[in-house]
Amino acid sequence: MTLKEVDSTNTFLKNILSNSKPVPDGTVIMAEHQYAGRGQRENTWLAEPGKNLTFSILLRPSFLSASQQFYLTCAVSMGVYDALYPLLRDSLKIKWPNDIYFGDSKLGGMLIENILQGSQIKHSVIGIGINVNQEIFAADAVNATSIKKILQKDYELKNILAEICNHIEGYYLHLKAGRLEFVRNMYLSRLYWLNEMRQFKSNGHNFEGTIINVKENGLLVVKQENGEQEYNLKEIEFLNK
Numbered sequence: 001m002t003l004k005e006v007d008s009t010n011t012f013l014k015n016i017l018s019n020s021k022p023v024p025d026g027t028v029i030m031a032e033h034q035y036a037g038r039g040q041r042e043n044t045w046l047a048e049p050g051k052n053l054t055f056s057i058l059l060r061p062s063f064l065s066a067s068q069q070f071y072l073t074c075a076v077s078m079g080v081y082d083a084l085y086p087l088l089r090d091s092l093k094i095k096w097p098n099d100i101y102f103g104d105s106k107l108g109g110m111l112i113e114n115i116l117q118g119s120q121i122k123h124s125v126i127g128i129g130i131n132v133n134q135e136i137f138a139a140d141a142v143n144a145t146s147i148k149k150i151l152q153k154d155y156e157l158k159n160i161l162a163e164i165c166n167h168i169e170g171y172y173l174h175l176k177a178g179r180l181e182f183v184r185n186m187y188l189s190r191l192y193w194l195n196e197m198r199q200f201k202s203n204g205h206n207f208e209g210t211i212i213n214v215k216e217n218g219l220l221v222v223k224q225e226n227g228e229q230e231y232n233l234k235e236i237e238f239l240n241k
């Protein structure tokens, strides 16, 4: 379903779910214009109307427990990655936990909101934003890029959407078949800054370290002078020079 205008496709899907309307598994809601798009860490997600992909997918991964939520992040990130790879090749990376990067610039991101029931995932609302044909970004979005900025060409949103959904389905089926570690290993192999000595910030201080792993629960493992440390999303910042 395509909406001309909505606050946020994630909020829209969550609202219809909480009104107990039957929503089929795999439903995709796409918006031409999101006027209150939401990002991670309570950020807003801005996208020029009609030029970008902003959509949400509903899944019911009842075969995953709440403690396995991170595998869904891996599957969705890899689905987006594989869909864009034929266009963008090896500069494409996944920045932990689920940003899509081209070189050092952000091309897209996702906001996965899981609705839990006990220790199971009841619904998963998977919101994805990819910058496609937008050429000008707000001054404060310093490292934002788009497919058009990279390849100097316009792309049909619906075609990219179809590729992304197909690839996500492929990875989702891997998870369903129990191949969780295969999916996590694919994700790891595409990770931005993996095994590279880089600068990070945590708890107000800067340090050098090397990302060596992302654990089953999604924690980032960074090796430093004084040993290995694990971080969640709010605890660490990547410092680009």
Ligand code: BTN
Pocket (backbone or CB within 6 Å): 007, 008, 009, 010, 011, 034, 036, 037, 038, 039, 040, 041, 043, 045, 053, 054, 055, 056, 099, 108, 109, 110, 111, 126, 127, 128, 129
């Ligand atoms: C991020 O990088 O911070 C995540 C961005 C997620 C944006 C998408 S656009 C479609 C869906 N609806 C929202 O309100 N957010 C997600």
